[in-house]
Amino acid sequence: MDFDGALDRYRLYLTAERNRSTHTVRAYLSDLELLFAFVQGQGIHRLDKLELRHFRAWLGALDASGLARSTIARRAATARTFMEWAVREEMVVANPSLRLRAPKRDKTLPQVVSGGQLDTLFASLAEAAAEGDAGALQLRAMVEILYGTGVRVGELVGLDIDDLDAERRTLRVLGKGNKERTVPFGVPAAHALDDWLRRGRPTFRTPASGAAVFLGRRGGRIDQRTVRAGVQKILAGLGDTAASGPHALRHSAATHLLDGGADLRAVQEILGHSSLATTQLYTHVSVDRLRRSYEQAHPRA
Missing domain, CATH: 1.10.150 (DNA polymerase; domain 1)
Incomplete structure (x- = not known):
């Protein structure tokens, strides 16, 4: 063929x-x-x-x-x-690529936003949202959800109103391979989300909005590019971090969960990783931070 x-x-x-x-x-x-x-x-x-x-x-x-x-x-x-x-499919008799060996992937650790940087970030977002601007209310809610749940940006923009359970503080997410999972979120994210839905979303809503939680300026479902640009801008505003884009918030959520003692398999389920090996990458980040602290503080390091 x-x-x-x-x-x-x-x-x-x-x-x-x-x-x-x-x-x-x-x-x-x-x-x-x-x-x-x-x-x-x-x-x-x-x-x-x-x-x-x-x-x-x-x-x-x-x-x-x-x-x-x-x-x-x-x-x-x-x-x-x-x-x-x-x-x-019987297009070929044998697979000639079976013995193909590619170079090993470079082991790159994800960039993580520190706790102090996140405090600054969320304080800035809350201050902007307090003025009631719909765009600021939505950006705050999206960042709170991205960090508070570790969802991917594609999962965020795909959220519908009936995916939210405000009472239990959970989201129903459709992840890779159309696999559905339920993800919890905290009180700050709940407040930001409620603020957006009550005060911001009605400003953007049009007949094209449907059930989408987050909306573009024309009223339709917001696109990933707009979210990436918004998050990139606020992270760049921190000035003292190499982290960039929505995925940095996902990396940060995973790392901070493990730093706080969360079970690896629980983090795997929250993030929607099909393989535990993917989640284990974040243990390397935590161990690396632990090693640096040890070397700086221990007299015989």
């Missing part, structure tokens, strides 16, 4: 059978299109003509281009997964 035909079938598989998001499907197909463009340059135009050496040459070219190890590793994983699927 030619590459275009295989990609069309794979797209259908990812969306119809695997129920992957539009963003995920686009990312997978983009990686594969890059692979196929590379091997076509070597005279290979059919799936059954691919050999291990072609995959290795592709990764070598990616490495020579200066691409990050994490990106190369992701593209290699995409290629292996695709070829496994192609074998199951």
